Amino acid sequence: MQNQSIESSQKHDPLLAALVAMTKLHHKPQSAESLIAGLPLENGVLTSTLFLRAASAAGFIADYVDRSLADINHLLLPAVLELDDGQVGILIAKETDLCRIISPESPEEINEISLEALSNQYTGNCYFLKLTEEKKTALTSKDWFWDTIKKSKGIYSEVLVSSLLINLFALVTPLFIMNVYDRVVPNQAIETLWVLTSGVVVIFIFDFVMKSLRGYFIDAASKRADIMLSAQTFSRVLDIKMKDHPDRVGSFANNLQ
Structure with missing residues (x-):
């Protein structure tokens, strides 16, 4: 059947x-x-x-x-x-x-x-x-994890770039405060204050966008790696010969989890 x-x-x-x-x-x-x-x-x-x-x-x-x-x-x-x-x-x-x-x-x-x-x-x-003549990578090999991560290296590179920009944007607030106390307050430069405030608002918007994109990319890469690693793991489990099966199924299932 x-x-x-x-x-x-x-x-x-x-x-x-x-x-x-x-x-x-x-x-x-x-x-x-x-x-x-x-x-x-x-x-x-x-x-x-x-x-x-x-x-x-x-x-x-x-x-x-x-x-x-x-x-x-x-x-x-x-x-x-x-x-x-x-x-x-x-x-x-x-x-x-x-x-x-x-x-x-x-x-x-x-x-x-x-x-x-x-x-x-x-x-x-x-x-x-x-x-290809390459055999399936053994689950105990050191490369099985990193080979999966490398498939998302493009995503991780974008995450690194966004993290760099976010760290640079973090410098905006102290620089803004320093310029307000050093230039705006002593000279009563209201026009300069408006220009600085507009620039800071734009930077904050970009900062929010970058943080959102970074979270999205990390989540997407994590889900992709989880699916691929889970598929590889259970594929190896299904390929285990009967003579190699552990005596205690419960402990084996807990180790997989």
């Missing part, structure tokens, strides 16, 4: 069927069940984001790009093409006016189609998959 459910899922999930076919084309066949194990499927099927996660777990370097059919380099083939009506096809060869494509449901059958006809069905989005 479970095998029938997986086969039914693969039949109605073009992306999953395409990923299974890609593993066969790269001589690293994997079942549909193993590819979607532990993934939060949406309505029982893979999305583009989940497809990339499943491909990465299967040992591929995967990328989802927007590229015209004419601009696809033959060195990047085979590639998974998104077609009309939610279907996909695997492009395995491309010549001047002719393309060879296979359907994920029947990967043994190669179909020839003109470049123009395929372009009419092609939506413009495709997946490039490259098999």
Whole structure:
């Protein structure tokens, strides 16, 4: 019954069927069940984001790009093409006016189609998959945590810049007070006071915006790291062999929490 459910899922999930076919084309066949194990499927099927996660777990370097059919380099083939009506096809060869494509449901059958006809069905989005020989990073490795953090290094760099600006803005208040006592009060320079006050108000507005953005970016990076680390952790837990399971399940669950 479970095998029938997986086969039914693969039949109605073009992306999953395409990923299974890609593993066969790269001589690293994997079942549909193993590819979607532990993934939060949406309505029982893979999305583009989940497809990339499943491909990465299967040992591929995967990328989802927007590229015209004419601009696809033959060195990047085979590639998974998104077609009309939610279907996909695997492009395995491309010549001047002719393309060879296979359907994920029947990967043994190669179909020839003109470049123009395929372009009419092609939506413009495709997946490039490259098999990597790197093994899954062990959970006990020192790199498993920092590799995940490095994926958000762009966000953290923006947080550092905003923190620097916030610290600079903190100098505005003492500088404002010093100028008021040194220049405005002795000279009764009301116009200067208005100019200084306007500048301080603008700085305070920027300070509020920077603090809000910094909090948003930190929260986004934290959620992203939490999701990725949780997925890696539970993926390793699911891969534990029965002989390696701890005797006390309760203490093991507490350690995971």
